[in-house]
Amino acid sequence: MKEEFSATELFELIPQRPPIVMVDLLRNVTDSGAETGLTVQEDNLFVRDGQFWEPGLIEHIAQSAAAFAGYKGYAAGEKPHLGYIGELKRFIFYARPSAGACLRTTLRVLGEAGGITLLAAETRVGEELVAEGQMKIFLEA
Amino acid sequence: MIEDFYDIMSRREEGGETVFHVALRPDCKVYEGHFPGSPVAPGVCNIQMIRECAEAVAGRPLLISKIGQCRMTKLITPGEFPELDVRVTLDGESLIASIESGETVCLTLKATIV
Numbered sequence: 318m319k320e321e322f323s324a325t326e327l328f329e330l331i332p333q334r335p336p337i338v339m340v341d342l343l344r345n346v347t348d349s350g351a352e353t354g355l356t357v358q359e360d361n362l363f364v365r366d367g368q369f370w371e372p373g374l375i376e377h378i379a380q381s382a383a384a385f386a387g388y389k390g391y392a393a394g395e396k397p398h399l400g401y402i403g404e405l406k407r408f409i410f411y412a413r414p415s416a417g418a419c420l421r422t423t424l425r426v427l428g429e430a431g432g433i434t435l436l437a438a439e440t441r442v443g444e445e446l447v448a449e450g451q452m453k454i455f456l457e458a
Numbered sequence: 459m460i461e462d463f464y465d466i467m468s469r470r471e472e473g474g475e476t477v478f479h480v481a482l483r484p485d486c487k488v489y490e491g492h493f494p495g496s497p498v499a500p501g502v503c504n505i506q507m508i509r510e511c512a513e514a515v516a517g518r519p520l521l522i523s524k525i526g527q528c529r530m531t532k533l534i535t536p537g538e539f540p541e542l543d544v545r546v547t548l549d550g551e552s553l554i555a556s557i558e559s560g561e562t563v564c565l566t567l568k569a570t571i572v
Contacts, residue, residue, distance in 0.1 A: 334491035337500060362460060362488070363502075371522045372502035372509075379502070399493055401533060402501040408525035450525065 318392055320344065322384070330387030331380055332397045336362050339373060340380040346388050350425045353381035359416045368413040374420075374448045375405065378438040381422050382454045386434065399457045403433065408450030418442045432456050460503050462486045467541070469514075478511045478544040484536040499534040504565050508555045511544045512571065520553075524570035532564040539564070 321344040322330060331340065339361075342354030355377050357364060363373025379402050387397040414420060421441050428435040433455055440448045463486045468479045482499065489497035505528065513520050534542070539559050547554045551572065557565040 332493045334494050337488055337491040370506075372506045375505065375525075376500060376502040399496065399498075401498070402530055404530065405525050405528040408528075410521075410523055413521075 320346070322388075327384055327387075330391055330397055331383045332399050333380055333383065337376065338380070339363075339377040340384050343381075343384045343388060346385065348426075350423065351381070351385045351388070353377075353384060353422045353424065355420045355422075357414055357416050357418050357420065361416070364416050367416050369416065369418065370413060371410050371448075374410065374414075374440060375402075375408070375450075377420060378422060378424075378440065378448070378450070378452060379454065381424055381438065382434065382436050382452060385424055385436075386454070386456055401455045401457075403453040403455045406451040406453075408448065410448050412442075412445065412447045414442050414447055420447070427451065432458065460486070460488055460506060463488065463499075463503055464507055466511075466514075472545075474547060476511070476515045476546045478514075478546070479541065480507065480511075480544055481541050482534075482536040482539065484540070486536075489536070497536055499536065501528075501530050501565070504530075504534060504557055505567065508544055508546065508553075508557070508565075508567055512546050512548055512553055512555065515546055515548050520571045522553075522569050523572050526568040526570070528565065528567045528569070530565050532562055534564050 345352040357369045383400045425437045464480045492500050543558045545556045553569045553571045555567045
């Protein structure tokens with residue numbers, strides 16, 4: 318089993334396609350979490366005036382969760398399932414990353430039941446925490 | 459920000475709430491990737507649409523600093539929901555909003571803005 322996925326290799330794991338792909342790295346996957354990343358390109362859909370806006374951070378975290386879920390499916394020989402955000406909770410945005418920034422996100426599974434996964438995420442640029450929050454994701458069977 | 463995602467058809471005031479009637483554009487390029495052959499409005503584009511409506515009410519750019527809760531109770535597809543109401547209430551730093559179609563509530567948002 319491959320241990321690190323980057324760029325278009327992630328298309329094996331997530332159903333999203335350009336122009337709305339907001340994750341370009343997945344690694345350190347365990348049962349309870351993973352690390353993901355995104356290098357924010359200048360032409361990213363969510364970049365305005367050289368800054369990566371909050372919806373982009375949310376979508377990055379959502380697709381990080383999709384990649385994590387996809388990894389488990391991939392290990393079982395399945396195609397990526399469509400996943401939807403059901404709920405966001407306690408999201409705090411501390412800073413808007415600049416275009417060119419390299420985001421790193423740690424995902425932690427807080428709970429799982431019947432196709433619903435509750436995750437906590439923290440996104441950093443270098444050492445700086447830029448966003449954190451909790452997210453419920455629904456995966457289609 | 460997301461070009462051609464929606465058009466504002468009308469705007470009205472309803473007891474402290476501002477209601478934007480919007481039409482989703484089914485040809486928005488975001489649907490090419492979300493998802494191929496199965497267009498679903500990305501939740502974050504819906505949040506962005508709310509922010510832009512709130513900016514129109516506030517008359518200035520707004521930064522979302524916190525989302526206390528955002529529930530997405532119904533998937534929004536441009537096929538099923540070609541037109542929607544975006545309801546926005548701004549009170550100081552508080553933004554309360556929802557996206558609805560008739561009796562159906564698709565999304566509710568409680569956020570802090572600066």
